[in-house]
Amino acid sequence: MMSEVIPERVTADVDGDFVVFRIGMRANALWKVHRWLPVFLAMPRMLSELEADPESGLLGYQTDFGVRHVTMTQYWRSFEDLREYARDPDGEHLPAWQRYNQEFGSTDDVGIWHETFLVREDEYEAVYNNMPPYGLGDVAELIPASGREETAAGRLGRSSGEDAAVTESGTVVTDE
Structure with a gap:
């Protein structure tokens, strides 16, 4: 199923x-x-x-x-x-x-x-977009990927999550 x-x-x-x-x-x-x-x-x-x-x-x-x-x-x-x-x-x-x-x-x-x-706890990251539960997401609690959870670095505790390279509209964000 x-x-x-x-x-x-x-x-x-x-x-x-x-x-x-x-x-x-x-x-x-x-x-x-x-x-x-x-x-x-x-x-x-x-x-x-x-x-x-x-x-x-x-x-x-x-x-x-x-x-x-x-x-x-x-x-x-x-x-x-x-x-x-x-x-x-x-x-x-x-x-x-x-x-x-x-x-x-x-x-x-x-x-x-x-x-x-x-x-180890907090030393992994995963993201799923428009997916059924899969992989780790099938055995873990799923939470919104927003705020600190927005980016891989944020999910790993290495940023605030405001370092997204691509916005929701698909625009590439650069440091310039």
Whole structure:
């Protein structure tokens, strides 16, 4: 189901620190479906498990599909929550991780990767204009991007927000 477009300029506001975790899979040998499909199918089981447990720490996620790859961006309450889930012997992830290493890790048929970013409170910025909730804006509180929140530097606390390079009418502002 498609979310409603928010017909204004807004920014994401998260209370406290959080984690951005990007994870992906790449089918290096597309014709070897039997090699990459089990890896691909493991993620929906993990997501179902996480969504069923509001205390897991997963705040939300988005998935992007390409011809050879799948990339997921996840937002977590803390690194500890993410790590606890990854190492839970009773969860879906640890057996899938072990299976990948045992069955697929030594071949080049399918690759996996991840990146983890620890984000401190007030050390991020985002803006969405005429968009449905997306990315961080899908898991955070959305507030108007006005006043100090008008510019990237303002959202990061490095200006008053009066340093907009382009006005609402599209006029470019210069220092001259």
